[in-house]
Amino acid sequence: MDKVGETVLEIDLEALAHNYNYLKSKLLPKTKFLAVVKAFAYGSDMVAIAKKMESLGVDYFAVAYVREGVLLREAGIVTPILVLHPQPVNFEQLITYQLEPSLYSPKILVEFLKTAREKKLKNYPVHIKFNTGLNRLGFWETDVDYISKQLDNRDEIKITAILSHLAASEDPDEKEFSDTQIKIFKKISVALNERLGYSPFRHMLNTSGIINYPEAQFEMVRSGIGLYGYGNSAIEDKNLKPVAQLKTIISQIHKIEPGETVGYNRAFSSEGYRTTATLPLGHADGIGRQYGNGKGYVHIKGKKAPIIGNVCMDMIMVDVTEIDCVEGDEVLVFGQDNSADAFASSAQTISYEILTAISQRIKRIIR
Ligand SMILES: *Cc1c(COP(=O)(O)O)cnc(C)c1O
Numbered sequence: 001m002d003k004v005g006e007t008v009l010e011i012d013l014e015a016l017a018h019n020y021n022y023l024k025s026k027l028l029p030k031t032k033f034l035a036v037v038k039a040f041a042y043g044s045d046m047v048a049i050a051k052k053m054e055s056l057g058v059d060y061f062a063v064a065y066v067r068e069g070v071l072l073r074e075a076g077i078v079t080p081i082l083v084l085h086p087q088p089v090n091f092e093q094l095i096t097y098q099l100e101p102s103l104y105s106p107k108i109l110v111e112f113l114k115t116a117r118e119k120k121l122k123n124y125p126v127h128i129k130f131n132t133g134l135n136r137l138g139f140w141e142t143d144v145d146y147i148s149k150q151l152d153n154r155d156e157i158k159i160t161a162i163l164s165h166l167a168a169s170e171d172p173d174e175k176e177f178s179d180t181q182i183k184i185f186k187k188i189s190v191a192l193n194e195r196l197g198y199s200p201f202r203h204m205l206n207t208s209g210i211i212n213y214p215e216a217q218f219e220m221v222r223s224g225i226g227l228y229g230y231g232n233s234a235i236e237d238k239n240l241k242p243v244a245q246l247k248t249i250i251s252q253i254h255k256i257e258p259g260e261t262v263g264y265n266r267a268f269s270s271e272g273y274r275t276t277a278t279l280p281l282g283h284a285d286g287i288g289r290q291y292g293n294g295k296g297y298v299h300i301k302g303k304k305a306p307i308i309g310n311v312c313m314d315m316i317m318v319d320v321t322e323i324d325c326v327e328g329d330e331v332l333v334f335g336q337d338n339s340a341d342a343f344a345s346s347a348q349t350i351s352y353e354i355l356t357a358i359s360q361r362i363k364r365i366i367r
Contacts, residue, residue, distance in 0.1 A: 003249075003330060004247045004248070004249065004330060004365075005249065006248070006249065006280065006363065007246075007247070007248040007249075007279075007280050007281050007285065007362055007363070008246075008247055008248075008362065008363045008364070008365050009043075009044065009045075009244055009245070009246050009247075009358055009362050009363070009364050009365070010244070010245040010246075010247060010335070010365045010367055011044050011045055011048060011049070011243055011244055011364055011365065011366050011367065012241070012242075012243050012244075012245070012336075012367050013048070013049075013052045013243075013366060013367065014367075015229060015241035015242065015243045015336075016049060016052055016053070016227060016228075016243050017052070017056060018240075018241050019226055019227050019228070019229055019240050019241060019243070020033075020035075020053065020056055020058070020227060022226075022239055022240060023207070023210055023221075023223055023226050023227070026210050026211065026214055027210065027214065027217055027221060028217065031217045031218075031219065031220065031221060032059040032060065032201070032203075032219060032220035032221075033058055033059050033060070033220070033221060033223065034058070034059060034060035034061065034062055034082065034203065034220055034221065034222040034223070035049075035050070035053045035058045035060070035061055035062070035223065035224075035227055036061075036062045036063075036206075036222055036223060036224030036227075037049055037050050037053075037061050037062070037063060037068075037072070037224075038062065038063045038064040038065075038068060038084070038224070039064065039068075039356040040356070040360070041228070042224060042225065042228045042244075042352070042355045042356055043244065043286075043354075043355040043356040043357065043358040044228065044243060044244045044355070044364070045364045045366065046063075046068065046071060046072065047071070047072070047075040047077075048364070048366050049227075049243075050072055050075070050077050050079075051075070051076075051077070053079075053227075054077060054078070054079050058079060059079070059080070059220065060079060060080050060081070060082060060220065060222075061077065061079055061080070061081045061082070062081070062082040062083075062084055062222055063081060063082075063083055063084065064083070064084050064085045065083065065085060065086070065087075065090075066083055066086050066087070066090035066093055066094045066097075066099060067090070068083075069081045069083050069094070069097060069099040070093060070097050070099075073097040073098070073099070080100060080125075081098075081099050081100065082099075082100050082101075082102060082127055083099050083100065083101050083102060084102050084129075085102070085104075085137065086099075086101045086102070086108075088108065088111040088112070088115070091111065091112060091115040092115065092119075095115065095116075095119060095121065095124070100125045100126060100127060100160065101126050101127070102126075102127045102128075102129045102137075102163065103126050103127070103128055103129065104128075104129040104137040104138050104139065105137070105138075105139065106139075106143070106146065109128075109147065109150055110150070112126065112157065113150060113154070113156060113157065116156035116157050117156055120156075121156045121157065122155055122156065123155060123156075123157070123158040124156060124157045124158065125157075125158055125160035126157050126158070126159060126160060127159075127160060127161045127162065127163055127200075128147060128159055128161075128162045128163070128192075128200070129162075129163050129164065129165075130143075130162060130163070130164045130184075130185065130188050131164070132164045132165075132180075132181040132182075132184040132185050132188075133167050133177060133180065133181045133184070134165050134166070134167040134181075135167075136165070138164065138165075141184055141187065141188050144188060144191045144192050144195060145195065147192070148192070148195040148196060151196070159192075159196065159200040160200055160201070161200045161201045161202065161203060161219075161220070162185075162188065162189060162192065162200050162201075162202055162203075163202070163203045163204060163222075164181065164184075164185045164188075164204045165204070165206065166178050166181055166182075166204065166205070166206065166208075166209050166213070167181065169205070169206055169207075169208035169209040169212055169213065170208035170212070170232035170233065172212070175212075178209075178212075178213060181204075182204065182213065182215075182216045185202070185204055185216075189202055201218070201219035201220060202218035202219055202220070203218060203219065203220035203221060203222055204216055204218060204221075205217055205218075205221040205222065206221075206222055206223065206224065206225075207223045207224060207225045207226030207227075207230075207231065207232065208231070208232045208233075209221065210223060210226065211226075211231060211233075211236055225351065225352060226240060227243070228242070228243045228244065228355060229241050229242035229243050229244075230242070230339070230340065230341055230351045237339065237341065241336065242334075242335055242336050242339060242340060244334075244335070244340070244355060244358070245332065245334070245335025245336060246281075246332075246333040246334050246335060246340075246358060246362075247330060247331065247332055247333065247335070248279050248280055248281045248298075248330075248331045248333060249279070249280070249328055249329065249330055249331060250277040250278070250279060250300070250320075250325060250326070250327050250328060250329045250331060251277075251278050251279060251280050251315075251327065252277070252278045252327055253275060253276070253277050253278075253320070253325075253326070253327055254275070254276045254277075254278070254317075255273070255274075255275055256270045256273065256274040256275070256276055257270070257273060258270060258271060258272050258273065261309075262276055262308055262309045262317050263308070263309030263310050263312065263317055264309070264310045264312060265310060267292070267293055267309040267310045268293070268308040268309035268317070273321075274319060274321045275319070275320050275321045276308065276317045276318065276319055276320065277300070277305065277317065277318050277320045277325065277327075277331075278315055278316075278317050279298070279315060279316050279317075279318060279331055280314065280315060281314075281315070281316055281333065282311055282312045282313045282314040282315050282316060283311050283312070283313055284313045284314055284359060284361070285314070285358065285359045285361065285362055286354070286357035286358040286359050286362075287307075287311055287316060287333070287357075288311065288347065288357065289310060289311045290347040290348070290349070291307050291311055291316075291346070291347045292307055292308075292309060292310045292311040292316070293307075293308070293309065293310065294306050294307070294308060295307065295346050295347050296343065296346045296347050297318070297343075297346060298316075298318055298331050298332060298333050298338075299331070299332040299333075299337060299338045300318075300320060300323050300325050300329060300330075300331050300332075301323055301324065301325055301329070302337075303322065303323045305318035305319055305320050305323060305331075306318060306319050318331075334354070339351070340354050340355055
């Protein structure tokens with residue numbers, strides 16, 4: 001593969017296709033698949049990922065905010081797009097771009113109905129979100145009657161689907177809690193269908209839900225992290241392929257004498273003769289300060305080089321004393337050989353956080 005020559009995020013669309021097929025193999029053929037592409041497709045490239053997923057025949061996309069959905073439509077995406085966390089101030093735009101809102105509270109429902117009436121909409125598709133235990137967003141089980149009353153004798157909106165979200169789908173110790181959430185969701189669905197006289201389709205599972213609770217796949221599932229190559233478990237990580245690889249190069253090498261220090265606030269102090277490499281990548285690129293001072297590490301020539309001293313805005317320094325390397329050599333921060341999950345855990349965080357932190361100023365290369 002060509003030398004990168006600078007800091008880049010390589011995006012492997014074949015890995016994406018592999019992950020999609022793997023996750024689909026866990027599901028019934030008729031189950032619809034929603035690709036979660038919020039936060040620039042988990043820090044990669046939202047448009048490139050969405051175009052590939054659309055070409056693979058994905059049924060739905062989800063984003064968190066209206067603005068993200070607008071970007072997808074402007075890029076030519078025609079697949080239905082669910083907006084998980086819309087705000088009333090963006091409802092007009094949401095409608096203009098034919099995005100489907102997740103309505104999660106009485107206030108949001110009433111505000112959306114108001115806009116729908118003003119715009120004289122007819123059967124506009126909406127998803128109703130129920131809280132079954134995460135206690136983050138959603139109507140209560142006891143709101144079924146309230147919701148149906150709001151819709152009685154009105155046709156501006158149509159409940160296309162209902163959804164809920166598991167609180168701990170990746171944690172086997174929480175199986176009982178997850179099973180209870182699933183049970184509550186089923187009960188809600190039965191009660192709502194009876195009241196509405198039709199049956200909106202249902203979706204509840206995220207990636208770990210697909211793996212651990214396939215019996216609750218209902219009519220659609222929503223996957224994010226799995227598509228990007230991470231399965232929240234060592235076993236599943238082996239079945240998936242990381243889509244994003246963060247690579248950089250060595251800008252400069254320094255020989256450090258005993259007693260010298262490296263970086264801001266002299267945070268690294270050398271006890272012996274050390275060789276350090278400076279890399280063009282810092283906290284403004286998404287490598288937070290918690291990766292500094294020996295916690296995080298990168299890979300050079302297949303060997304681990306710890307990040308020493310404080311992370312700077314545009315640079316980090318790594319210890320390469322034991323590595324035979326020169327200025328211009330390639331550096332792997334995370335990717336197929338050093339997973340984003342392993343990199344993240346060096347700083348007590350998770351793959352989701354490091355992936356979505358990678359800043360937009362880093363060049364994306366689609367492979
Ligand atoms: C982000 C998100 C997902 C995707 O979860 P993964 O664990 O990345 O698969 C699914 N559903 C909702 C409501 C989300 O906010």
